[in-house]
Amino acid sequence: MATFEEQLVEHRVYLMRFARLQLRNDAWAEDAVSETVLAALSKPQTFSNRSQLKTWLVGILKHKVIDMIRLNCREMAIPDSGMGNDSDELDKLAFQADGHFVNAPNDWGDPQQTLQQNQFFQVLDICMEKLPPALGRVFLMREWLELSCDEVCKELSVTPTNLYVQLHRARLRLQECLNVSWFGRLKA
Amino acid sequence: TKFTLLRRTCQEAAALVIAREDRQLKLSDAVALKLHMMACKACPQFENQVLTMRSAMAKWRDAA
Known part of the structure; x- marks a missing residue:
């Protein structure tokens, strides 16, 4: 032993x-x-x-x-909210000028079935690794270290508004990555 | 009008659904989101994606 x-x-x-x-x-x-x-x-x-x-x-x-x-x-400084606005780019791709979806969101099916597949979590890991460093850090401070938004703001010396923008971008990118890499693949 | 105040586009509703993961929504936003969800076919699907992500992260965290 x-x-x-x-x-x-x-x-x-x-x-x-x-x-x-x-x-x-x-x-x-x-x-x-x-x-x-x-x-x-x-x-x-x-x-x-x-x-x-x-x-x-x-x-x-x-x-x-x-x-x-x-x-x-x-x-580990978080970039200013106005910089690197990739979520704005994602928004432009996903939404029309009047705020409607360009294409209706994919049906992700039964979550319970999805979450029983090890392969899904391998894809999730890859998608998290692909997040830009600043976004990946704040996202995992919330989701893995389980810090509150107040605690993340304190640790990184950022304003709540800036943090919410970064978290919005991280969640949107992760969702889009799963859409393409997992759910889109199943649809094809 | 009050109705105009409570109107949200899909883009605004999607942003609120994501924001809800990290903070409590203002009451007016929560009501507006609820109303939008009742009238929209696409946004509940988007909400389902966000909720699936929430479950996935909880399971990932357990495994970690």
């Missing part, structure tokens, strides 16, 4: 995946994962087998990722 240390090493790749997805910077992700492994090694007695080791490690990683965001928040 693998020792505690060996099990930690085995989970490193898994932890890197999430750290990289959230931080969008390999060096910061490496640091966050290393800090996570160090914290786990220094207090193995706090792992009480009540949860999976992986789950426990992700709990530590989330704290380390937030620490990393605080350390590097200046370099």
